Amino acid sequence: MKAPIEQTSRIETKPRILVIEDEPAVSILLVKILKCHGFDVCAAATGIGGLRLIGEQSCDLILSDIDLPDIDGFEICRRIKQNPKLRFVPVILMSGRLAEENEALALKLGALDYVSKPFRVENIVNKVSAHIQGAKSAVYETRRH
Numbered sequence: 001m002k003a004p005i006e007q008t009s010r011i012e013t014k015p016r017i018l019v020i021e022d023e024p025a026v027s028i029l030l031v032k033i034l035k036c037h038g039f040d041v042c043a044a045a046t047g048i049g050g051l052r053l054i055g056e057q058s059c060d061l062i063l064s065d066i067d068l069p070d071i072d073g074f075e076i077c078r079r080i081k082q083n084p085k086l087r088f089v090p091v092i093l094m095s096g097r098l099a100e101e102n103e104a105l106a107l108k109l110g111a112l113d114y115v116s117k118p119f120r121v122e123n124i125v126n127k128v129s130a131h132i133q134g135a136k137s138a139v140y141e142t143r144r145h
Contacts, residue, residue: 014040015132016057020050020064020076021094026117030063030124037125039132047071051079059089061132063124066095066102074109081110090131094119
């Protein structure tokens with residue numbers, strides 16, 4: 001006789017992505033792309049606005065421009081990684097600057113990835129999906145041990 005299968009009442013939710021981008025056309029494009037690929041997306045046009053949203057609602061990943069009008073993406077990443085409640089949230093930084101030192105600094109500050117603008121849609125979707133899956137796996141492994 002087989003043992004009964006235990007059922008759970010866990011509700012699956014879409015991963016929530018926060019896009020922090022001051023260029024309206026780029027922000028709209030990223031939001032549309034990510035929503036079309038099954039993500040719940042919210043957006044902010046400034047670093048301070050993005051940090052406020054992070055404090056108000058949980059996010060599974062943050063996709064932020066580096067060059068913002070108030071605080072830059074490096075500072076956003078720094079603040080997230082210094083916050084014990086947020087430090088495990090994956091951060092991807094983007095920039096139109098092609099300097100290698102930007103990518104090195106982004107990774108040093110704890111960003112999981114760096115995207116150069118202009119970007120390819122497939123590249124953004126693949127990176128976001130991979131880092132969301134990686135974060136889920138890390139949480140699962142942490143809970144197992």
